Amino acid sequence: MEQLTEKQKAIIDFIRNIQTNQGTPPTMREIMKEFGFKSIGTVQDYLRILEEKGYLRRRGKFKARFLDIVGLTTNPVLNVPVLGQVRAGAPILAVENIDGYINLDKSLLDNGADFALRVKGDSMTGAGIYEGDFVLVRINSRTENGEIVVARIGEEVTVKKIYCDTKYRHLRLEAANPAYKPISDPDIQIVGKVVGVFRKY
Amino acid sequence: MEQLTEKQKAIIDFIRNIQTNQGTPPTMREIMKEFGFKSIGTVQDYLRILEEKGYLRRRGKFKARFLDIVGLTTNPVLNVPVLGQVRAGAPILAVENIDGYINLDKSLLDNGADFALRVKGDSMTGAGIYEGDFVLVRINSRTENGEIVVARIGEEVTVKKIYCDTKYRHLRLEAANPAYKPISDPDIQIVGKVVGVFRKY
DNA sequence: GCTTATACCATACAAATGTATGGTTGTCAA
């Protein structure tokens, strides 16, 4: 694709932003206002150039808001619930456990996620998961030895590495922090596999 | 929510369909055509009813293609470019450096992000940032000592902790991995501050 | 010097699109 100047790039970024945020592209006059142009002709020039360079397409003549950004992945967005405190007895995804929702680009995850969980404690710092991080969890995904999972023991929900002691036929949870001991409780219930982590600074 | 008749439901389904498929809602006359109405007034009636019943909203008067389907409204989404290889000389956000785009829920970040970068190497594992992680970066944000930043030295772009040696009046980059030595290059250029991390398993 | 490209401005006009107003017909409940 041909080079764009700074200004040209700013224009196409603006169009892309409006498109994704309000679900419809801007009009030429809206672009004009945004960039402080005093003439609509200026915008016409930019759009013509962007079209010639292959970054834009127009669908039909005289159509309002019919700019198409070439290559704009209208990425499917995943809407996952964020779990708060989990109450005893209640199923993990019960409405009363849900704290809110976040959106995530599907392309960030291979197979989607069923919920998110805010991490408490420092038991997984050795694996790069810190207190306050969001972990994204896929329920009922097949897990391998050593993978990071969300498990439930009674009303406690934790993030740990899972191991299966085939000899004794029970599950073992291990922290990624030497300060914590492995857990081998017969009541361990694997909720799902951690498929992503998000941290905010 | 109030009940809809068959026809009313068909209308809103059509609007939803057009919105998701072509990225912009239909005009009233397009709706008219689709359903074979002979008068624009018919569509006006339907839209009024759907608005009264709470299934539709209009943004502004006399605006083209500004129907909003209630409930389809996704949270504000940030569309950030993902940087690939950075070429020498080129400004960091030059089009040729951009590998693609990802969408992120705005609520995940306090002040937005300007671009994302795929992490290379293991120099920040001590801070929970691993090879392959995406870091989200805000350009020109004020940085404090010890914060994680993206810096540029020539055509190399790295993620490190930043420190200002006031005594010697120069910047120092430190890895979060004892295997790496601090960098004190006069050409260090701070690109932005790391405001988020995302990792996929 | 000439051409080309970028980056603007100004204005008139055409087409699309939303709005306002006032109808008709049929059904169903009070």
Added chain:
DNA sequence: TTGACAACCATACATTTGTATGGTATAAGC
């Protein structure tokens, strides 16, 4: 039978929005 409501039609008009045309200034390249 009256009234409310859904489901239409018709037309004039206001406003937005895209198009067309013709400018100016500056810098780069031949």
